[in-house]
Structures are given as structure tokens and as C-alpha cells.
Amino acid sequence: MTLLKPKKVIFFGDSITWHGPDEDGFITLMKNRLKTEGKIDQFELIGAGVSGNKIYDLFFRFQKDILDKQPDVVVIYIGINDVWHKSQSGTGTDANRYLNFYSAMVKILKDRGIEVVLCTPSVIGEKKDFTNPQDGDLNAYGQIVREIALKYNCNLVDLRKEMIKYLQVNNPDNAEKGILTRDRVHMNATGNKFIADQMYPVLFAKQR
Amino acid sequence: MTLLKPKKVIFFGDSITWHGPDEDGFITLMKNRLKTEGKIDQFELIGAGVSGNKIYDLFFRFQKDILDKQPDVVVIYIGINDVWHKSQSGTGTDANRYLNFYSAMVKILKDRGIEVVLCTPSVIGEKKDFTNPQDGDLNAYGQIVREIALKYNCNLVDLRKEMIKYLQVNNPDNAEKGILTRDRVHMNATGNKFIADQMYPVLFAKQR
Amino acid sequence: MTLLKPKKVIFFGDSITWHGPDEDGFITLMKNRLKTEGKIDQFELIGAGVSGNKIYDLFFRFQKDILDKQPDVVVIYIGINDVWHKSQSGTGTDANRYLNFYSAMVKILKDRGIEVVLCTPSVIGEKKDFTNPQDGDLNAYGQIVREIALKYNCNLVDLRKEMIKYLQVNNPDNAEKGILTRDRVHMNATGNKFIADQMYPVLFAKQR
Amino acid sequence: MTLLKPKKVIFFGDSITWHGPDEDGFITLMKNRLKTEGKIDQFELIGAGVSGNKIYDLFFRFQKDILDKQPDVVVIYIGINDVWHKSQSGTGTDANRYLNFYSAMVKILKDRGIEVVLCTPSVIGEKKDFTNPQDGDLNAYGQIVREIALKYNCNLVDLRKEMIKYLQVNNPDNAEKGILTRDRVHMNATGNKFIADQMYPVLFAKQR
Numbered sequence: 001m002t003l004l005k006p007k008k009v010i011f012f013g014d015s016i017t018w019h020g021p022d023e024d025g026f027i028t029l030m031k032n033r034l035k036t037e038g039k040i041d042q043f044e045l046i047g048a049g050v051s052g053n054k055i056y057d058l059f060f061r062f063q064k065d066i067l068d069k070q071p072d073v074v075v076i077y078i079g080i081n082d083v084w085h086k087s088q089s090g091t092g093t094d095a096n097r098y099l100n101f102y103s104a105m106v107k108i109l110k111d112r113g114i115e116v117v118l119c120t121p122s123v124i125g126e127k128k129d130f131t132n133p134q135d136g137d138l139n140a141y142g143q144i145v146r147e148i149a150l151k152y153n154c155n156l157v158d159l160r161k162e163m164i165k166y167l168q169v170n171n172p173d174n175a176e177k178g179i180l181t182r183d184r185v186h187m188n189a190t191g192n193k194f195i196a197d198q199m200y201p202v203l204f205a206k207q208r
Numbered sequence: 209m210t211l212l213k214p215k216k217v218i219f220f221g222d223s224i225t226w227h228g229p230d231e232d233g234f235i236t237l238m239k240n241r242l243k244t245e246g247k248i249d250q251f252e253l254i255g256a257g258v259s260g261n262k263i264y265d266l267f268f269r270f271q272k273d274i275l276d277k278q279p280d281v282v283v284i285y286i287g288i289n290d291v292w293h294k295s296q297s298g299t300g301t302d303a304n305r306y307l308n309f310y311s312a313m314v315k316i317l318k319d320r321g322i323e324v325v326l327c328t329p330s331v332i333g334e335k336k337d338f339t340n341p342q343d344g345d346l347n348a349y350g351q352i353v354r355e356i357a358l359k360y361n362c363n364l365v366d367l368r369k370e371m372i373k374y375l376q377v378n379n380p381d382n383a384e385k386g387i388l389t390r391d392r393v394h395m396n397a398t399g400n401k402f403i404a405d406q407m408y409p410v411l412f413a414k415q416r
Numbered sequence: 417m418t419l420l421k422p423k424k425v426i427f428f429g430d431s432i433t434w435h436g437p438d439e440d441g442f443i444t445l446m447k448n449r450l451k452t453e454g455k456i457d458q459f460e461l462i463g464a465g466v467s468g469n470k471i472y473d474l475f476f477r478f479q480k481d482i483l484d485k486q487p488d489v490v491v492i493y494i495g496i497n498d499v500w501h502k503s504q505s506g507t508g509t510d511a512n513r514y515l516n517f518y519s520a521m522v523k524i525l526k527d528r529g530i531e532v533v534l535c536t537p538s539v540i541g542e543k544k545d546f547t548n549p550q551d552g553d554l555n556a557y558g559q560i561v562r563e564i565a566l567k568y569n570c571n572l573v574d575l576r577k578e579m580i581k582y583l584q585v586n587n588p589d590n591a592e593k594g595i596l597t598r599d600r601v602h603m604n605a606t607g608n609k610f611i612a613d614q615m616y617p618v619l620f621a622k623q624r
Numbered sequence: 625m626t627l628l629k630p631k632k633v634i635f636f637g638d639s640i641t642w643h644g645p646d647e648d649g650f651i652t653l654m655k656n657r658l659k660t661e662g663k664i665d666q667f668e669l670i671g672a673g674v675s676g677n678k679i680y681d682l683f684f685r686f687q688k689d690i691l692d693k694q695p696d697v698v699v700i701y702i703g704i705n706d707v708w709h710k711s712q713s714g715t716g717t718d719a720n721r722y723l724n725f726y727s728a729m730v731k732i733l734k735d736r737g738i739e740v741v742l743c744t745p746s747v748i749g750e751k752k753d754f755t756n757p758q759d760g761d762l763n764a765y766g767q768i769v770r771e772i773a774l775k776y777n778c779n780l781v782d783l784r785k786e787m788i789k790y791l792q793v794n795n796p797d798n799a800e801k802g803i804l805t806r807d808r809v810h811m812n813a814t815g816n817k818f819i820a821d822q823m824y825p826v827l828f829a830k831q832r
Contacts, residue, residue: 056680056683056684056721056725057721059680059683059684060680060683060724060725060728085714085718086295086506086713086714086715087294087295087505087506087714088504088505089503089504089710089718090298090502090503090506090709090710090711090714090715090716091710091714091715091716091717091718091721092714092715093715094709094713094715097680097681097715100684101680101684104684125344129347129351130338130343130344130347131344131347131348131351132344132348133344133345133348134344134345135338135343135344135347136333136338136339136340136341136342136343136344136345136346137341137342137344138344139337139338139339139343140339140340140341143337143339264472264475264476264513264517265513267472267475267476268472268475268516268517268520293506293510294505294506294507294714295506295713295714296712296713297502297510297711297712298501298502298503298506298507298508298710298711298714299502299506299507299508299509299510299513300506300507301507302501302505302507305472305473305507308476309472309476312476502711503710503711506714541760545763545767546754546759546760546763547760547763547764547767548760548764549760549761549764550760550761551754551759551760551763552749552754552755552756552757552758552759552760552761552762553757553758553760554760555753555754555755555759556755556756556757559753559755
């Protein structure tokens with residue numbers, strides 16, 4: 001009889017991920033589903049989100065919060081604050097830095113044989129007619145994530161693309177919040193469920 | 209025989225309009241076409257663009273540059289700097305101010321029986337995959353212009369919509385400039401031709 | 417026997433002025449002092465502050481809120497949001513616009529023989545070691561107000577200068593709020609008293 | 625007779641430091657003075673400035689550009705872009721990140737026995753009446769540097785303090801550039817000489 005060590009999955013991100021382990025957070029929902037499906041022993045899901053984090057904040061705590069913990073899989077979900085803080089406090093992240101810091105971490109993880117899953121930044125505002133002020137910039141940063149995933153051969157959870165598709169159907173009144181988010185950015189129960197559903201298959205995906 | 213006074217049309221805007229009377233500018237192109245079509249005597253086309261102008265700068269010089277000149281038609285083309293300056297210098301225009309100053313001027317013109325033509329703000333960046341950083345915000349400000357046109361019953365030149373449509377076809381490499389603009393914002397010869405073609409029919413349009 | 421019409425004084429500004437007529441607001445405090453000194457019949461003090469207002473918002477409502485009311489004196493206290501919104505939302509006001517809109521209103525008032533009192537923008541943060549992020553910009557905008565006052569021969573309430581002087585003495589711990597403001601910007605009871613004390617003499621000052 | 629290895633000094637910073645090895649740059653000037661004083665064999669001065677760098681860009685290239693080169697001394701001169709980019713592109717650095725990334729690098733260097741010299745960020749604009757827009761913010765970031773120097777026992781070159789002192793005397797017309805800088809930020813010949821004179825003694829200072 002072989003006793004398998006569970007797969008250690010760390011979710012690395014900002015406040016959205018910080019809420020992942022909440023009672024109705026997306027990490028908790030995935031755990032619940034693993035239990036229901038009798039697979040909970042195969043996984044250890046760990047939240048490593050910090051409110052307000054931008055790409056370089058992840059880099060700053062990368063050694064301590066990721067490498068030292070020797071994960072099997074790292075799910076990176078970052079970029080909202082990198083775009084949002086530009087207009088909120090003048091302290092967003094230049095696109096080239098977003099690319100460089102992001103790529104550097106992915107490269108280090110891949111070099112160590114750690115599986116990496118990338119998520120495109122979700123939404124700042126849920127309006128479906130592409131009039132959320134940061135839509136263009138989020139599209140650009142999402143595109144950067146897709147290119148990194150392609151270049152480093154990572155699985156991708158294209159949250160931005162999927163959420164926009166969802167909102168086209170489920171936001172008939174073109175509301176700026178309340179469909180998937182409670183405040184334009186942070187997920188409500190539906191949003192957490194949405195993310196959990198998008199991410200869950202990745203746990204079982206073949207590493208690329 | 210009746211000698212008709214020519215229709216006085218003032219183009220009211222920012223640096224794009226300021227370049228309108230240039231040799232290959234869109235105002236000059238419209239004049240040339242009027243000549244070719246033998247209609248030049250029916251119109252007086254006047255450029256009133258000032259570099260860097262935002263909506264409240266138009267309001268500031270509204271009396272002197274528009275009302276005092278007693279135009280028959282005013283073509284308003286403003287909004288690029290209102291959006292652009294947000295990230296360039298922290299001095300863009302809040303959406304509600306854009307709406308309020310814009311509406312106030314349109315109302316005054318309509319109340320005096322002056323014809324008003326509105327233009328949606330064109331582009332900041334020509335990438336066709338909706339990743340120009342200000343795309344969302346420009347869409348929002350464009351939407352405001354459409355709503356003002358609807359409310360006050362004005363003819364609309366939907367430059368933003370038409371340019372995006374044009375770029376989908378004519379920007380195969382997803383370049384950020386060089387198709388209609390020389391620098392992401394200001395028109396090159398093709399762009400000036402494009403605007404002239406869009407605006408020309410409005411000169412003959414029935415006032416709504 | 418002559419029945420004198422009271423002097424109509426309008427306070428024209430942002431949220432700080434909007435709070436002026438509050439129970440402990442600076443306009444109320446001046447009224448109370450006028451009562452105590454038996455001079456209340458000589459003055460009518462009117463608050464015309466609107467939250468979030470910048471210089472061009474004053475210009476926008478200038479006709480309706482000031483000129484139409486035919487005041488004898490207008491006390492202008494504006495500039496905090498012009499500076500603050502730069503970093504808060506990317507929608508502050510360029511220095512040259514601050515100068516131009518401000519000068520235009522002062523000129524119109526003076527041309528009509530209306531007395532104008534200018535106030536320098538107070539503070540965003542109360543730290544006394546000149547490390548409040550907007551200190552330099554507020555100094556610049558304050559300097560613009562002083563130059564307008566000089567050029568148009570207006571009485572000046574130099575709130576910024578006087579508050580900085582006060583904080584040097586009364587902020588031993590270099591706190592960022594709580595001395596004159598409750599939140600770095602809006603006045604607490606002490607701040608309202610301070611402003612009332614600074615402004616009161618101007619009511620009786622000889623027009624320059 | 626002992627043949628001493630020269631002291632390896634790396635200058636770590638942004639475009640100002642990038643210009644340090646120019647013909648009239650401050651690093652070249654210090655080398656020239658070392659030659660004149662017959663001490664050039666005792667030092668190896670290395671420029672490691674990159675245009676546009678902010679504190680986290682230094683952190684990003686810290687291993688490669690500093691640690692791998694095994695310096696004896698590191699002179700850190702960073703902060704202008706951290707403040708400036710807030711209004712230029714909305715991508716400045718939050719004060720707490722400036723503190724954290726800065727402290728982390730200083731701690732690592734000190735733990736390895738490497739001497740660290742800190743420089744306060746110089747100027748953005750040379751006006752001497754404290755009306756340069758970023759004066760308050762630069763004062764705040766300068767204060768952070770002073771506190772790090774104190775906490776980690778580092779020698780400090782207080783460029784900001786010394787330049788302000790110099791400008792009080794040598795900028796009679798309150799010009800915004802042309803005294804020490806050529807463009808409000810980057811040093812002219814006088815500015816490079818000024819920095820060289822400020823830094824030179826530190827080469828011989830006792831490590832604290």
C-alpha cells in the first residue's frame with residue numbers, strides 16, 4: 001500500500017485570493033467539492049493572498065510565501081491592483097514591469113519543476129458594453145498573462161475572458177456591480193462560485 | 209436672384225481640430241471637396257481648436273469663440289484630453305463634469321437655434337484588440353456623447369465607432385499607431401481624410 | 417433715519433465651505449460673533465459650498481450661485497480638490513487652468529464693483545515637517561492665489577500660511593490629522609474656529 | 625609590502641546614476657579627483673544606474689547587479705521616479721513599498737558585511753520657495769531614507785537637504801531648472817560636481 005503525499009497547491013494573489021479561504025470563498029468551495037467527490041486527501045489547498053498586492057509585492061514575498069513552502073502547484077492571480085492603483089493613487093504598475101516580474105517568477109517555478117497556473121485579471125466594473133474605465137488596460141494586462149502562459153507552457157484560467165462572456169448573458173441591465181462582484185472588484189457568492197468552477201478542473205489538468 | 213449668406217460652421221475642439229485647417233487637415237479637405245462640387249459659396253468653415261483643450265476649456269472660451277461669432281452650426285469634437293490627461297498628468301476630467309459642461313453648451317446652442325453636431329472622441333492608440341489602455345474610458349465618454357446627442361436631438365458623427373470599425377479591417381498587425389494617426393492620437397493624412405469623409409455629409413444633413 | 421441694507425457676503429467654495437453653516441462651522445461661528453458684538457444686522461452671510469468642487473466647478477455655477485444673487489462681497493476658498501484629485505482620481509486641475517478660471521471670476525466680480533476676498537488653500541495633511549505629499553503643490557496653488565489677489569487688488573485670507581504657522585506650534589507629535597482637521601482636510605471644531613477667526617476681520621476690512 | 629585589493633564601490637540607481645560615468649558625470653569626477661590625489665589605486669568605482677528605475681527595479685536586479693559582483697560598498701541613490709511617475713504615468717511607488725523594498729536590500733547588504741551608503745532623493749524642480757509640485761512627497765521619501773540610514777546604521781549623503789540649502793543661495797530668480805539640473809531632474813555640470821563633492825568624503829568615511 002502506498003501512502004501518497006497530497007498535492008500542495010498555493011493560491012498566490014491579492015485581496016480576491018485573500019478572501020479565497022472565507023466560508024464562501026473560492027478556495028473553500030473547491031475544498032468542499034473535493035470532499036464531496038472523495039478527493040480531499042489528494043490535495044492541500046493553501047491561500048496566499050494579501051490585500052492590495054501588485055505583481056512586485058508577490059515578487060517581494062516570493063521566497064518566503066512560495067519557494068520556502070515547496071509547493072507542487074502555484075496558481076497566480078494578480079493584476080487588478082496593478083491597473084487599478086494607476087487612477088486610485090498614482091501607484092499602478094507599468095506594463096513592462098508587470099511582464100518582467102511576472103515572467104521572472106514563472107521561470108523560477110518552472111525551472112524547479114513546480115507546476116504554474118496563470119489567471120488573467122478579472123474585472124474592475126462589470127458593465128458589459130466595454131465602458132468600464134479600466135477595460136482597455138485590463139485587456140492589455142490579460143494579454144500579457146496569456147503570452148507568458150504560452151511562452152512558459154503554463155495552464156491558464158482565463159478569468160477575464162470567461163467573466164466577460166458570462167456578463168454578456170447575465171448582466172441585462174449593464175450594472176457596474178452585483179453580478180459577480182459586490183463592489184466592482186471583489187467577488188460575491190456567485191463570483192466565488194464562478195472562480196471555483198473555472199479553477200477546479202486545473203487541479204486535475206495534465207501539466208503542460 | 210437671391211444672394212444667400214453662406215452657412216457659418218465652426219469646428220470646436222482640441223489639437224486635432226487645431227490641425228483641421230492645415231494643408232492636409234480635415235477642414236481643408238472638406239473645403240476642397242466643396243470647391244470641387246461647386247458648393248464652396250454655400251459654406252464658411254472655421255477652425256476653433258486649441259491644443260490640450262478639455263471640455264471645460266471649451267466652456268471657458270465658449271462666449272468668445274462661439275457665441276460671439278454667431279455660427280449657424282457648431283461641430284464639437286472633444287474628449288481625448290479629458291481621458292488622456294488622467295494618466296499623463298493627473299488632470300483629466302471626471303465623467304460627470306464631462307457630461308455637465310458638455311450638456312450645458314449644447315443646451316445653450318440649441319436654445320439659440322444653432323445647429324449642433326457632436327463627435328465621439330476618436331482614439332488613444334489604434335490597437336484593434338481593445339488593449340489600448342484608455343479604451344474602456346473612451347468608450348464611456350463616447351457613450352456620454354451619444355446620450356447627449358440623443359437627449360438634445362443633435363446630429364452625431366460617431367468617429368470612435370467608425371474608426372474602430374475601420375481599424376478592425378485596416379490594422380492587420382495590431383499596430384498602436386500609423387494607420388489613422390501619426391502618434392496614437394493626432395491624425396495623419398489618412399486620418400484627416402477619414403474624418404473629412406465622416407463629417408462632410410453632416411454639412412448637408414437636415415437639422416434634427 | 418436711514419435703514420441700511422445688510423451687506424450680503426457669499427462664501428464660495430468646496431466641502432469645507434459646505435460645512436461652514438453647520439452648527440460649529442466657520443460661517444455659523446462668525447454669525448454668532450456678529451450677534452455677540454451686536455452687528456448681526458449689518459451682514460447677511462451665505463454659504464455656497466459644494467462638496468468636491470474644483471475651480472472650474474465654481475465657474476460653472478458662477479452665474480447662478482453668485483452673480484444672480486447680487487452679493488456685496490464674495491469670499492472664494494477653493495483649491496484643495498484641484499490638487500488632491502490629481503492623485504485620488506487623476507482628475508485634478510492644471511495650474512494654468514486654476515489661474516485662468518480663478519482670474520476670470522475675480523475680474524468679472526471686480527468689474528461689477530463686488531468686493532472679492534481670496535483664501536489660499538488650507539492643508540491636505542497637517543504634518544509640520546513639510547512631508548505631506550501635496551505640500552509642494554499646495555504651496556504653488558497658494559502662490560497663484562496670492563498673485564491673483566495682488567493683481568486684482570483683493571483682500572486675502574492666507575489660510576495656508578497661517579495654518580502652517582499654527583501647526584508648527586501646536587502639532588508637537590507631527591500628526592497628520594486631528595489638530596485643525598478631522599481627516600487631513602476637513603475642519604474639526606478647532607479648525608472651524610481658526611478659519612472664523614482669520615476671516616472675521618475681513619468683514620470689516622476696507623475694500624482695497 | 626602589501627598589495628591591497630582596491631575597494632569596489634557600486635553606485636546603484638536610476639538615470640542620474642546612469643549618467644554618472646559620463647565625461648562630466650559625478651562618478652567620473654570622483655575618479656578624476658582620486659587620480660589627482662594619488663588614490664585611484666585604492667578604489668574601483670562602478671556605475672549601476674538604469675534610466676527610469678524605481679526602488680523595486682533595483683530589487684529586481686539586486687542579485688545580478690549587486691550581490692553577484694561582491695562589492696565592498698554600495699551607494700544607493702533612488703526615489704525620484706518613485707515619486708515622479710505618480711503624476712507622469714500613474715505608476716509611482718507607494719511610500720510603504722519604498723520603505724519595505726529599500727529596507728530589505730539594506731538589510732541583506734549589511735548582513736553580508738557590505739558597507740551601504742544611502743542618498744536622499746534630490747529634486748524634481750529647483751524652485752527654492754517650496755512650490756515644486758513634488759516637494760512634499762520628496763521630503764517624505766527623503767525622510768524614509770534618513771530613517772532607514774538611522775535604523776541600519778548607514779552613512780548618509782543627504783543630497784536633498786544639501787541641494788535645497790544650495791538653491792536657497794544660488795537660485796535668486798527662483799528658476800525651476802538650470803542651477804543644478806538641466807531639466808528639473810537630471811544634473812548639469814554643476815549638479816554633477818555638486819554630487820561628486822557630496823559623495824567623495826564617504827569613500828573614506830569610517831563604516832558606521
